[in-house]
Amino acid sequence: MKPxxxxxxxxxxxxxxxxxxxxxxxxxxxxxxxxxxxxxxPIQKAGLTTLMWSLLTKGTQTxxxxxIAEDIESIGAAIGxxxxxxxxxxxxxxxxxxxxxxxxxxxxxxxxxxxAASEVEKEKAALTAGIRSKKESIFTVAxxxxxxxxxxxxxxxxxxxxxxxxxASLSAEDLKQWHSKTMAPQGALLAVASNHPFPQVRKExxxxxxxxxxxxTKLVPKKSAPTPPIKSTRIVRQKEKFEQxxxxxxxxxxKISSADYVPLKILNAxxxxxxxxxxxxxxxxxxxxxxxxxxxxASKKCGSAFVAYMGLQASKLEDAKKRMLHxxxxxxxxxxxxxxxxxxxxxxxxxxxxxHQTNSQRAHYLGWWKILxxxxxxxxxxxxxxxxxxxxxxxxxxxxxxxxxxxxxEIIPDKK
Numbered sequence: 001m002k003p004x005x006x007x008x009x010x011x012x013x014x015x016x017x018x019x020x021x022x023x024x025x026x027x028x029x030x031x032x033x034x035x036x037x038x039x040x041x042p043i044q045k046a047g048l049t050t051l052m053w054s055l056l057t058k059g060t061q062t063x064x065x066x067x068i069a070e071d072i073e074s075i076g077a078a079i080g081x082x083x084x085x086x087x088x089x090x091x092x093x094x095x096x097x098x099x100x101x102x103x104x105x106x107x108x109x110x111x112x113x114x115x116a117a118s119e120v121e122k123e124k125a126a127l128t129a130g131i132r133s134k135k136e137s138i139f140t141v142a143x144x145x146x147x148x149x150x151x152x153x154x155x156x157x158x159x160x161x162x163x164x165x166x167x168a169s170l171s172a173e174d175l176k177q178w179h180s181k182t183m184a185p186q187g188a189l190l191a192v193a194s195n196h197p198f199p200q201v202r203k204e205x206x207x208x209x210x211x212x213x214x215x216x217t218k219l220v221p222k223k224s225a226p227t228p229p230i231k232s233t234r235i236v237r238q239k240e241k242f243e244q245x246x247x248x249x250x251x252x253x254x255k256i257s258s259a260d261y262v263p264l265k266i267l268n269a270x271x272x273x274x275x276x277x278x279x280x281x282x283x284x285x286x287x288x289x290x291x292x293x294x295x296x297x298a299s300k301k302c303g304s305a306f307v308a309y310m311g312l313q314a315s316k317l318e319d320a321k322k323r324m325l326h327x328x329x330x331x332x333x334x335x336x337x338x339x340x341x342x343x344x345x346x347x348x349x350x351x352x353x354x355x356h357q358t359n360s361q362r363a364h365y366l367g368w369w370k371i372l373x374x375x376x377x378x379x380x381x382x383x384x385x386x387x388x389x390x391x392x393x394x395x396x397x398x399x400x401x402x403x404x405x406x407x408x409x410e411i412i413p414d415k416k
Contacts, residue, residue, distance in 0.1 A: 003380075004020050004021050004022045004023070004193075005020070005021045005198075006018070006019070006020050006021075006366075006376070006377055006380075007019045007021075007198050008376055009202065011185070011205070011206065011209070011210050011211065012210070012211045013185040013186075013210060013211040013214055013215060013216055014184075014185045014186035014187065014188070014216060015185040015188050015189070015190060015205075015209055015210075015214065016188070016189045016190070016370070016376075017189075017190050017192070017201075017202060017205055018189065018190070018191045018192070018366050018367065018370070018376045019191075019192045019193075019194070019198045019201050019202070020191075020192065020193040020194075020359075020362055020363070020366060021194070021195070021197060021198060022193050022194065022195060022359055022362065023195050024195070025193070025194075025195060025358075025359050026095060026096055026195070027093055027094070027095060027096065027358065027359050027360070028093065028094060028095075028096040028099035028192070028193070028194035028195065028196060028359060029091065029092070029093035029094075029099075029192070029193050029194070029358070029359040029360035029362070029363040030091065030092055030093075030103065030106075030190060030191060030192040030193075030194075030363055031089060031090075031091040031190070031191050031360075031363045031364045031366075031367045031368075032089065032090050032091070032106075032110070032188065032189070032190045032191075032209075032367070033087050033088070033089050033188065033189045033190075033191070033367040033368070033370075033371040034087060034088045034089070034182070034183070034184075034187070034188045035086075035087055035187040035188065035371060036049075036087070036088060036182045036219070036220060037049060037083050037084050037085050037086045037087045037088055037160070038050060038083055038084065038085050038155065038158070038160045039085050039086065039155035039156075040182065040220045041178070043158070044166065044169075045162075045166060045169070045170060045174060046158055046159075046162035046163060046166040046167075047127060047160075047161055047162020047163070047166050047167040047170065048162070048166075048170055048174060048175070048178050049083045049088060049160070049178070049182070050082070050083050050127065050160050050161055050162065051120075051123055051124065051127055051162075051167065051170055051175065052083075052175050052178055052179055052182075053081040053082050053083045053088055053089075053090070054081065054082070054123050054126075054127065055113060055115055055119060055120065055123050055175065056081045056090060056109040056110060056113050057069075057079055057080075057081065057109050058113075058114075058116075058119040058122075058123065059113070059114040059115075059116050059119050060108050060109055060112040060113055060114055061112040061114055062108060062112060063105075063108060065119060068105065068108075068109065071105055072102070072105060075094055075095075075098035075101055075102060076094060076095055076098060077092055077093065077094035077095075077098060077099075077101075077102040077105070078092065078093055078094070079091070079092040079102070079105065079106055079109065080092075081109070083160060084160060085155055085156055085160060085300070086300060086301040086302070086371070086372060087371045087372070088182075089367075090106060090109070090110055091106075091360065091363070091364065092105070092106045093358075093359065093360045093363075096194060096195050096196060099194060099196065100196075100204050103204060103205075103208055104208060106208075107208040107209060107213070110183070111183070111213065111214065113179060115172045115175045115176050115179075116172070117172050120170075120171070120172045120175065124167055124168070124170065127161060127162070127167050128164055128167055128168070130161060131159075131161050131162070131163065131164055131167065132164070134159075134161075138240070138242045138244060138246045138311065138411055139246060139292075139309070139311070141240055141242075141246075141411060142246045142247075142248050142309075142409050142411045143248065143307075144159060145236060145238060145409050145411075146248045146250050146305075146307065146407060146409045147159075149234070149236055149250075149407045149409065150227070150230065150250055150252070150305050150407055151227055151228065152228050153228075154225070154227050154228060154302070156227060156300065156302070156303075180217070181217075181218075181219075181220045182219070182220055183217070184216060184217045184218075184219050185209070185211075185214045185215075185216060186216055186219060187219075189367045189370055189371055189376075190205060190209060190367070191363045191364070191366035191367035191370075191376070192205075192363055193359035193360075193362040193363040193366070194359065225302065226255075226302055226303050227252070227255075227300075227302050227303025227304070229252055229405075230251070230252045230404065230405040230406065230407060231405070232405060233405045233406050233407075234407055234408070235407075235408040235409075235410065236407065236408065236409050236410070237409075237410045237412065238409070238410070238411055238412070239411075239412055239413070239414035240411050240412075240413070240414055241413075241414050242411065242413055242414075243413060244291075244311055244312065244313060244314070244413065245311070245312055245313065245314040245316075245317050245410070245411055245412050245413060246309070246310070246311050246312075246409075246410070246411040247309065247310045247311075247312065247317060247320065247321055247324070247408070247409070247410055247411075248307055248308070248309050248310075248408065248409040249307065249308045249309075249321075249324065249325070249328070249406055249407075249408045250305045250306070250307040250406060250407045250408075250409075251305060251306045251307075251401050251402060251404050251405075251406050252303070252305060252306075252401075252404060252405070253297055253303070253304045253305050253306040253401055254303065254304065255300055255301055255302055255303050255304060255373070256299045256300060256301060256304075256372045256373060256374065257301075257372070257373040257374055260397050260400070260401075261299075262382070262385045262386060262389060263389050263393045263394055263396075263397040264297050264306065264397050264401065265297060265348065265386075266341070266344055266345065266348060266386065266389050266394060267297075267306075267331065267394055267397060267398055267401075268295050268296065268297040268306065269344050269347055269348050270331070270336060270340065270341070270344040270394075271294075271295045271308065271327070271328070271331065272293070272294035272295025272296065272308060272309075273294070273295075273344070273347060273348075274347065276343075276347075277294065277295075278327055278330075278331075279293050279294055279295060279308060279310075279324065279327055280293055280294065282323065282327050283310065283320065283323055283324060283327065287320075287323060289310070289312055289316050289319065289320040289323060290310045290311060290312045290316075290320060291311050291312065292309070292310065292311035292312075293309065293310045293311070294308075294309060295307060295308045295309065296309070299372065300372075301372045301373055306401050306402070308324055308328060310324060314412050314413050317410060317412065321408070321410075328402050329402070331394075331395075331398040331402065332395075332398045332399045332402050332403055335391045335392070335394070335395040336391060336394055336395070337391075338391055341389075341390075341391055341394060345386050345387065345389070348386055349383050349386060352382060352383065352386075353383075356379065362379075365378075365379055366379070
């Protein structure tokens, strides 16, 4: 079967359009990425970007929040928006018959948000409730401490949602000004996966998102820079009002565009990617030391961290930490067996393909790869890159990353 045709072009206002022609899928989808995320907002107004994007579908100059909801639901569509440290995103998907009207609603939300005071207060309350609820998650508490230790003054050290105090200070005027400063087509990317042919999609995109409607504007300067190196190995121990303990061990790791990215993704899956991964098998199944254990390596534009984590009883913390460090040392000292590498690759390829089953997922990845600094057709190459990783490659990145300086965060129950 011939693979879907991928085309890419740039409009005169600087917006890049990527189109995947999926002829047999009845659902059409698009994801619009802007290069500015929460990394550009002032520290004293943390949460501004997240709040602004959550309000885009809560009323425009031509539609109330209820009208937007009714218009979307009447054509069986869905529209969502949000922001990360590295980028902001708005997306829509619908049955192909109604995809073009859905794009028009998305354009209205993007360019003409009202930021009505009543809606602003509702969304501020929702965002604040979310910030408070994070304090009830021991993993989130531990991870935010780890990020502060790993990234220092870098924007990655701060949660995208902001703080209760910073969100409380935000006003409708702040949102309007921030929208005017950050909503620019330069560097933006709109990815579409649809059974509509490219000429038809381009014509509609030009009408809604082209130079006549979306003019270039001066961008807020980027604040992002490479993440700082970890200067010293250290342990941060903090008491919190939880019944259990939590352990995180983080190592500095490269950005997504690094040549080491794919080997490290494989190492992450081998150590902590599921119930068959080493950390789960050794620390939970064999030793009974943890109730929650694994590893993660986030895909970030400016640098990242390779993190092993464990939730456990406080009485087992020291023993568990030794066992976890031993498991990490094993992959540095002894190359992994070829069969284990093959099985890990199969796990990665399987999850990757399962995560591309819908046009919304396909459109997301088309834009996501490119907005983070790679190619929009990275999906065509990723599995090949996974297959090319050798035992030697894995051993090299394990020694390179896990032999480096680390930050350990220990959350222990506060008995008071």
